[in-house]
Amino acid sequence: xxxxxxxxxxxxxxxxxxxxxxxxxxxxxxxxxxxxxxxxxxxxxxxxxxxxxxxxxxxxxxxxxxxxxxxxxxxxxxxxxxxxxxxxxxxxxxxxxxxxxxxxxxxxxxxxxxxxxxxxxxxxxxxxxxxxxxxxxxxxxxxxxxxxxxxxxxxxxxxxxxxxxxxxxxxxxxxxxxxxxxxxxxxxxxxxxxxxxxxxxxxxxxxxxxxxxxxxxxxxxxxxxxxxxxxxxxxxxxxxxxxxxxxxxxxxxxxxxxxxxxxxxxxxxxxxxxxxxxxxxxxxxxxxxxxxxxxxxxxxxxxxxxxxxxxxxxxxxxxxxxxxxxxxxxxxxxxxxxxxxxxxxxxxxxxxxxxxxxxxxxxxxxxxxx
Ligand code: SOE
Numbered sequence: 319x320x321x322x323x324x325x326x327x328x329x330x331x332x333x334x335x336x337x338x339x340x341x342x343x344x345x346x347x348x349x350x351x352x353x354x355x356x357x358x359x360x361x362x363x364x365x366x367x368x369x370x371x372x373x374x375x376x377x378x379x380x381x382x383x384x385x386x387x388x389x390x391x392x393x394x395x396x397x398x399x400x401x402x403x404x405x406x407x408x409x410x411x412x413x414x415x416x417x418x419x420x421x422x423x424x425x426x427x428x429x430x431x432x433x434x435x436x437x438x439x440x441x442x443x444x445x446x447x448x449x450x451x452x453x454x455x456x457x458x459x460x461x462x463x464x465x466x467x468x469x470x471x472x473x474x475x476x477x478x479x480x481x482x483x484x485x486x487x488x489x490x491x492x493x494x495x496x497x498x499x500x501x502x503x504x505x506x507x508x509x510x511x512x513x514x515x516x517x518x519x520x521x522x523x524x525x526x527x528x529x530x531x532x533x534x535x536x537x538x539x540x541x542x543x544x545x546x547x548x549x550x551x552x553x554x555x556x557x558x559x560x561x562x563x564x565x566x567x568x569x570x571x572x573x574x575x576x577x578x579x580x581x582x583x584x585x586x587x588x589x590x591x592x593x594x595x596x597x598x599x600x601x602x603x604x605x606x607x608x609x610x611x612x613x614x615x616x617x618x619x620x621x622x623x624x625x626x627x628x629x630x631x632x633x634x635x636x637x638x639x640x641x642x643x644x645x646x647x648x649x650x651x652x653x654x655x656x657x658x659x660x661x662x663x664x665x666x667x668x669x670x671x672x673x674x675x676x677x678x679x680x681x682x683x684x685x686x687x688x
Contacts, residue, residue, distance in 0.1 A: 319350070319351070319653070320350075320351045320352065320353050321350050321351070321352045321353070321389040321390060321649060321652060321653060322352075322353050322355035322356075322387070322388045322389050323339065323352050323353065323354055323355055323388060323389065323390050323391075323392065323649075324355060324356045324357075324358065324384035324385060324388035324390070324391045324392065325354070325356070325357050325358065325374070325391075325392040325394060326358040326359075326381055326384065326391070326392065326393050326394060326395045326399065326403060327358070327359070327392075327393070327394030327395040327396075327417075328357055328359055328364075328365065328368035328369070328372060328394075331394040331417050331444075332357070332368065332372065332394050333372065334446075334638060334641045335392060335394060335415075335444075335641055335645060336354060336372035336373060336374075337638055337641065337642075338638070338641035338642040338644070338645040339352055339354055339645055339649075340354075340373060341642045342642065342645065342646060342649070345627045345628065345642065346627055346642070346646045348650075349646050349649060349650060350649050350650060350652070350653035352649060353375065354372065354373050354374045354375065355374065355375050355376070355387075355388055356374060356375065356376050356377065356378055356384045356388060357369040357372065357374040357376075357377050357378075358377070358378055358379070358380075358381050358384045359377065359379065360379055362377070362379060365377045365379070381399075381403045381406070382403075382406060385403065385406055385407045385410055385412055386410070388412060389412070389413070389652060390412065390413045390414070390415065390440075390648075390649070390652045391403070391404075391407040391412050391413070391414050391415075392414075392415045392416075393407075393414060393415070393416040393417065394417050394444075395417075396489045396490075396495055396496070397419060397421065397422045397489075397495065397496045397497055397502065398422055398489070398494065398495045398496070398497075400416050400417070400420060400421050400422075400426070400430070401421050401422075401426040401429060401430055404416050404430050404433070405429060405430055405433040408430075408433040408434055408436070408437040408439065408441065409433060409436075409437065411437055411439055412439065413439045413440040413441060413651075413652045414434070414439075414441050414442070414662075415441075415442045415444060415648050416430070416441075416442070416443055416444065416662070416665070417443075417444045418443055418444055418445050418506050418507065418510070418665065418668075419443075419497065419498075419502040419503070419506040419665065419668065419669060419672065420443050420662060420665030420666060420668070420669055421497065421665075421669060422493075422494075422495070422496060422497025422498075422502070423497050423669075423673070424669050424670060424672075424673035427662075427665060427666045427669035428666060430662055430665075430666075431662040431663060431665070431666040434661065434662040434663075439652075439655075440648065440651040440652050440655070440656065440657065440658045440661075441658070441661050441662045442644075442648045442651075442658045442659075442660065442661060442662075443510075443660050443661065443662060443664055443665030443668075444641075444644060445506070445507060445510040445511070445514075445660045445664070445665075445668075446640040446641055446644050447507055447510075447511055447581065447596065447640060448510070448511065448514050448644070448659075448660060449624070449640040449641075449643035449644045449647070450594075450596075450599050450640050451600075451617045451618070451622045451623045451624050451625055451635070452594055452599060452600060452601060452602040452615075452617040453511065453514070453515070453583075453594060454622075454623035454624075455602055455615070455617045455622060455623065456515060456583075456585070456592045456594060456602055457514060457515050459590075459592065459604070460515055460516060460518075460519060460585065460587075460592075461518055461519065463589075464589065464590055464606065464607070465585060465586075465587030465588075465589055465590045465591065465592065466587040466588030466589030466590065466607070467562075467564075467587055467588040467589075468516050468519055468520045468560075468562065468564040468585060468586075468587045469564055469565070469586050469587055469588065470564065470565060470566070470567075470584070470585065470586040471512050471515075471516055471520070471558075471560070471564060471565070471566040471567075471583075471584075471585050472566065472567050472568075472583070472584040472585075472586075473508035473509075473511065473512055473566070473567075473568045473569075473581075473582070473583045473584075474508070474568070474569050474570065474580070474581070474582050475500070475504035475505065475507060475508050475569075475570040475571075475580070475581045475582075476569075476570070476571055476574035476577035476580040476581075476582075477500075477504065477571070477572045477574065477577060477578065477579055477580070478572065478573065478574050478575050478576060478577050478578065479572055480534065480552060480572040480573055481572075481573045481574070481575045483533075483534045483537070484537075484538060485537065486537055486538050486539060486540040487536075487537040487538065487539050487540075487545070487546040487548070490503055490550070491537065491546075491548045491549070491550055492546075492548075492549055492550065493549040493550050494549070496550055497550075497672075498530075498550050498551060498554075498672060498676065499530075499532070499548075499550030499551040499552055499553075499554075499572070500551055500552060500553050500554055500570040500571050500572050501530065501550075501551050501554040501570065501672055501675060501676070502672055503570075503572075504570035504571075504572070504581075505554055505556075505568060505570045505672060505675070506668050506669075506672060507581060508568055508570065508581065508583070509523075509568065509668045509671045509672070510660060510664060510668045511583055512566060512568070512583070513664065513667060513668065514660070515583065515585060516560065516564065516585065519562070520560040520561065520562040520564040521560050521561025521562050522560065522561055522667070522687065523558045523559070523560055523566065523671055523687055524559055524560060524561045524686065524687055524688055525558065525559045525684055525685065525686050525687065526556055526557070526558040526559075526671060526674050526675055526678060526684070526685055526687065527556065527557050527558075527678050527683075527684040527685070528554060528555065528556035528557075528674070528675030528676070528678040528679050528685075529554065529555050529556070529678075529679050530551035530553070530554050530675070530676065530679040531551060531552060531553045531554070531555075532548055532550070532551055532552050533552045533553070533573050534548055534552065535547065535548055536548060552571060552572060552573050553569065553570065553571035553572075553573060554568075554569060554570055554571075554675060554679075555567075555568070555569040556568045556569070556675050556678075558671075578597070579596055579597060579637075580595065580596065580597055581595070581596035581597075582594065582595040582596070589607040590604070590605050590606050590607050591604075591605040591612070592604050592605070593612070596637070599635075599636070599637065599640075600616055600617060600618055600634040600635065601614050601615065601616055601617065602614075602615045602617055603615075616631070616632060616634075618631050618632055618633065618634060618635070619631045624639075624643050670687060671687065674687055
């Protein structure tokens with residue numbers, strides 16, 4: 319059975335997921351056969367060009383028309399379009415793969431997750447960094463007890479594409495359209511990874527205290543003379559406690575001059591520690607029990623997660639391969655009617671932490687998530 323896929327959005331994430339789908343037949347031959355059936359967008363000319371370049375059979379400017387006759391719907395648009403069309407698809411019994419963060423607000427994330435529970439079909443939130451082999455390797459070490467009791471979880475996501483105050487306004491800088499700034503765009507990834515890596519041994523985040531900061535309050539609008547107000551954070555910082563008593567510190571910014579896509583997670587326990595950085599995504603720094611210091615593990619062996627689909631040891635993979643892995647898992651779940659993680663439940667759990675950080679920033683108080 320060939321799965322017809324409908325995709326809303328054809329810019330950055332549209333390209334990343336279309337490329338991933340195109341790779342599946344060659345590298346994941348047991349993946350379900352799929353057809354990039356319909357691409358959804360607003361600008362008909364740009365949409366037609368994108369459909370041709372990304373390999374879609376047809377286009378529509380009506381998301382509802384796309385949802386009607388596909389086997390899975392990918393919601394890759396800006397955050398503000400995640401709720402309406404994901405809920406519409408789920409209410410039609412169509413599996414949904416939605417980009418992160420799940421929604422601009424906690425209320426909308428709750429509505430989307432309720433629709434997913436009712437629909438009972440595969441649903442996913444595209445936290446692609448769960449699908450890095452080195453992250454899977456780290457999760458196996460942690461759940462195998464190699465780090466012992468977890469004491470510290472430390473995550474940061476640093477970019478610098480907004481460090482220039484003249485960098486133009488975009489939808490990611492508007493609270494109505496995005497919900498938050500670096501917090502939801504980048505912090506969502508780090509909070510989800512913390513849940514993925516230590517959730518089974520340290521539990522959920524139970525308390526958090528956070529601070530938001532906006533460095534540039536308005537920005538020029540491209541191809542116009544005026545400026546638009548920035549109504550979201552440029553950076554967030556937070557300190558957290560997990561149910562186990564482990565402590566966490568998290569931050570993200572899009573103003574970290576010189577940092578391009580530095581998503582780093584450090585976890586320290588009673589027996590050992592790990593450090594992962596996206597800019598060196600094939601490697602895991604591992605301080606094992608009894609060793610003097612950290613060793614660099616190159617996670618590219620055939621028995622490392624997903625690596626047997628690619629190349630011999632040491633032939634490193636890249637950022638785009640994480641999308642191939644997550645698409646393989648999601649589309650396999652759709653074909654088999656199975657479960658996919660991270661699901662909307664995971665997207666909601668992360669959204670709760672984001673909302674608690676916003677609440678803490680507003681009140682100046684620590685917030686309990688119990
Ligand atoms: C922009 O900050 C962005 O594209 C995020 O939206 C992605 O989720 C992240 O993976 C890369 O940076």
